[in-house]
Amino acid sequence: MTVVAFAEKNKAAEEIAKILGGGNYSRTYVDGAAAYKFKRNGEDWVVAGLSGHIMGYDYPPEYNRWNEVDPGILLDVEPQKFVTKENLAGAIEKLSKDAHLIILACDYDREGENIGFEAKELAQRVSNAPIKRARYSSFSKNEIEKAFDAPGEPDTGLAMAAEARQILDLKMGAAFTRYVTLSVREKAFTKEILSIGPCQTPTCGFVYEREKSIREFNPKDFWKIMADFDTESNPSDTEVKNPDEKKLKTVKSIKADSKTDLKTESENAFSGVHRSGQITEKEKADEIFKKIKGEKKAVVLKKSVKEQSLTPPVPLNTTEFLKRASSFLNISPEKSLEIAEQLYLSGLTSYPRTETNMYAPDFEFVPILSDLSKNPSYAQTIRQLMADCSGKVVPKNGTKDAKDHPPIYPIRGAVQADVEKMVSLPGAYAVYDLICRHFIANLMPAAIFEKTRLEIQIRDELFDVTGSMKKSSGWLLIYDYETKKDKLLPQIREGDILFVKKIQNTASKTAPPKKLMESELLTLMDKNGIGTKATAPTHIETNKKRGYFETSGKTISILDTGYMLMESLDFAVPILIRPEIRAQIEDLIQQVEDGKIELNDAVLTGTALIKKMYGDLTANKDRLVQKLAGSIKSEAAENDKKNYAGVCPVCQNALRLITTDKGRFVGCVGYPDCAQTYPVPKTGTLTFLRSKKCPKGGIAVMDVGKKYNWAVGVGPCFNCDQKDVCDPPETAGLCPKCKEGQMVLVRLSDSRFLSCFKRCGHTQSLPKTGRLTVLDKKCEICGWNLFKNKEQDKEEETFCANRRCRAIGLKNEHQKNP
């Protein structure tokens, strides 16, 4: 007879075995699941490590044929629970058979309780043994022993809360996703899925809101009055009263200047901003400027110097870690989490999925610090830290204690080569290094800055000047991801007279909001309870995969499909793109967790809520489909490089070259809702010239049969009065046949010749090889432009290409005297 315990993951199972077995345990495998055996108080114990959920919800197979099932039906059908990991299910049954006591020992949270219940359900198929629950939130010996010595009862409410979430998420996701996807496919051919979900959609909503405020932004004019001051009348005059002070200042200034601020002419020069800051009325700015513009002197009215301390960052939880990896290392949340997972599995850092940002009171920092000293990049700082606090380090803790896992911290010290050997993902060392530096920085003293403020008066107008100088690096010594540059000011006292070097009144416009950064999105998701510590990166990836938004570096840009989907939903079911949707479902789930309502009631109420939204969505089908089908067709057209013409001025969808049996034209993909078309020439191969922009506002410029250009919506380029500006032709001279058109140089891929621009048909040959250019000089005999040709290994040749001219034997003449 045995005590069998199930932990949520392999590592946890091993930790538990290590503690309860007093260091003596052995590992076996049962159906692929690692199980750790040991003896405890004379009893046999087995702790098996699971791998997250073993079961999942899905619709019965007959509802999985999209084309045969009305998506709305899915809201009246209950999803069923299936085993998704057969081998683990088998392992649970095998182990449970011989158990006289079964202990659920998954993570102490909602999903952990639920995973435990999955194991419980499987165990009960083969065993009548009592099933208990061990609750622990760290792997301290004390806590683990307590949890397993006196295990409690499983918490049905907590487990059923997760159950409610799974059912409602699936119902909503499946019904909405199928409805939108199938509706759009009625109008636009696409294999892509347009998905909707209670986490992914509000995530996209955040990006949409920012994009909308950028698009709707109205820049406003403002004026700003700036003054440049100097303590000396002539900055090049280096006469110094106190040589020591001067030397010191110079050193400081060079430090700042060499990095960034090369504008400063001397260390005695600095600039200030008029007290009014951004002045919105031009008259007011002009009036101030007029009053002081000739002034040469200013007086320092007030000076204040304050010390400001910048405390170190609190310990890393998952969200904070992902944000910093994105901002500092430019690594996406998904990749960062993957790297952190590998670092964790290699024993280099702690468990990466945690909400907690404070250490347990008995956390031992010193052994880790001394191990980290192995890495020479940290050794010096750690030695200093230990010396300064005489071995008693104190963390700067955060305030979140989710009782799940400790913050992310380094477990072992290692140098770059070792880390890269253990985790062969790009960025692995950068992530490890960030975790180590963050850990050390957290234990270090605050950084101290000296902030100086000056109030300077020109006549009776006030200017503000600020300066800042780092007095003590503190934790910034090891955490130099965001270096703040010093802004140095010369030594100045109240009452000093300054020289005014320049006063400027500059007109500018207010800038639109910036695009959303990935780290900002993570903050928004965290704040609004979208996803969990472990899933935020997945929701971002889902949106990228669906083509709703994309990231370039750290910034996120919405794509057309994403914008149109959000815009349509914002109109039809506004709650769907906002965090409220998650909040409402979460509220129901919480009631299940608290035992206030039953699982069934939560599913019923939640389903009713989803049905209401589904009704609002279907009522606005036309609008939704029109916008989305348009954007999907546009995207396809844009990818069809050969035929893409540009953006339709009427409906903003794509214009493309359409060829039918009856002819060809440029038309809008929004057809039949938008019937915008433009004619194109009937004959000749059409090629879009992407580098050419029509100065008369043509949609695009195309090359027609390598003969002439055509601007879509404008007409043939040779009739255009902008022709010379836009596309100066390489002309030789008047056509000797029709005497109307110019002979232009036609360059084809494999040949070149002169052709009449009026297309009378007259052509004339040119040298077949060599680098050919049309010169500005004219032939004195016939008035044609002269040509220059340089063939490899030959002398450069200048000549008149006019056959008639050459026919009368003057070629040599031209050559001699071009």
Added chain:
DNA sequence: GCAAGGTC
């Protein structure tokens, strides 16, 4: 083929 949540 649809969601979100675990974890490898």
